[in-house]
Amino acid sequence: MSDRQRLREKFLNKHGWGGVDCPLLAGDASFRKYYRLNRDNTSVVLMDAPPPEAVEPFVKIAEFLLQYGFSAPQILAQDTDNGFLLLEDLGDDTYTRLLQNGADERALYKLATDVLVELHKDVTKHLPDNLSDYDEEMLTKECLLLPDWWMKAALGENSVSEEIRDSYIEAWQPAFELVQKQPKVLVLRDFHVDNLLHLPQRDSFSACGLLDFQDAVLGSGIYDVMSLLEDARRDIKPALIEEMKMRYTRSFPDLDAEEFNTIFAILGAQRHAKVIGIFARLCMRDDKPMYLHHIPRVWRLFEHSIRHPALKDVRKWVDTHIAKDIRGIPACLIP
Numbered sequence: 393m394s395d396r397q398r399l400r401e402k403f404l405n406k407h408g409w410g411g412v413d414c415p416l417l418a419g420d421a422s423f424r425k426y427y428r429l430n431r432d433n434t435s436v437v438l439m440d441a442p443p444p445e446a447v448e449p450f451v452k453i454a455e456f457l458l459q460y461g462f463s464a465p466q467i468l469a470q471d472t473d474n475g476f477l478l479l480e481d482l483g484d485d486t487y488t489r490l491l492q493n494g495a496d497e498r499a500l501y502k503l504a505t506d507v508l509v510e511l512h513k514d515v516t517k518h519l520p521d522n523l524s525d526y527d528e529e530m531l532t533k534e535c536l537l538l539p540d541w542w543m544k545a546a547l548g549e550n551s552v553s554e555e556i557r558d559s560y561i562e563a564w565q566p567a568f569e570l571v572q573k574q575p576k577v578l579v580l581r582d583f584h585v586d587n588l589l590h591l592p593q594r595d596s597f598s599a600c601g602l603l604d605f606q607d608a609v610l611g612s613g614i615y616d617v618m619s620l621l622e623d624a625r626r627d628i629k630p631a632l633i634e635e636m637k638m639r640y641t642r643s644f645p646d647l648d649a650e651e652f653n654t655i656f657a658i659l660g661a662q663r664h665a666k667v668i669g670i671f672a673r674l675c676m677r678d679d680k681p682m683y684l685h686h687i688p689r690v691w692r693l694f695e696h697s698i699r700h701p702a703l704k705d706v707r708k709w710v711d712t713h714i715a716k717d718i719r720g721i722p723a724c725l726i727p
Contacts, residue, residue: 537669
């Protein structure tokens, strides 16, 4: 038994779940793992987040969401020093699984959009303390994952000089300055089908279960709308995207439609650049190649986003430094 297993068993024993089978439920792109424990017709989920992963941010955001009626998992027990949480089991009906099985796509996306409307209304006047600001520095650091990981994989380790990297940063700055003028609300940051569940026994927006929100920040709420509708993992019909955009914007009469679309495009481009880099890094550094097949889709989304006039400098940089025929999975990463 490893040291980690001993710590896990000690935690479970302390909270009445010792000796119960602990099969792996899921892992994610981080080093966190999730286990489901069943006993006497009751089930719970164990989050195992080994340091330097931290569980405190998850606890803080979960408590905030629960306070305002959102369906985050209840925290049943915690060991923040060692990175263990016992969580309410919200079930297996993720949006991903339901959509694969033919569920009503429009109804699910309406529900998820309504969650964001509710989240970005007055409730955000009472935000959790000490949230990081999704400022220019953080936006820039994230989108640098494209040149720092994907470009080096696709074009070679020496393909990104300091001059090229600096010009990339410079190309983004006018767009990021526009983003910083937006009102700051709670941004969950990974609001997409893998992290949403349908809970039909619950009412209104609480019928949407929420997972994987520990990286929440203060920023433009449009980020989460974009994350839902420009998903790295699945294609969504343009008509449905436009309908959900309208469903969101009509709930905020002071939100100008042109301004919304501009910020949507900027944050879309930023996220897609980040995700392309992350998927390359997961393969190269963490030996997780299962995300590579999404890269072509994310490149298409990125190319679409940078057509917006607010991103003309970024588009020019990309067209200058990355040939169209290599915008996909780096050849060196294809088995």
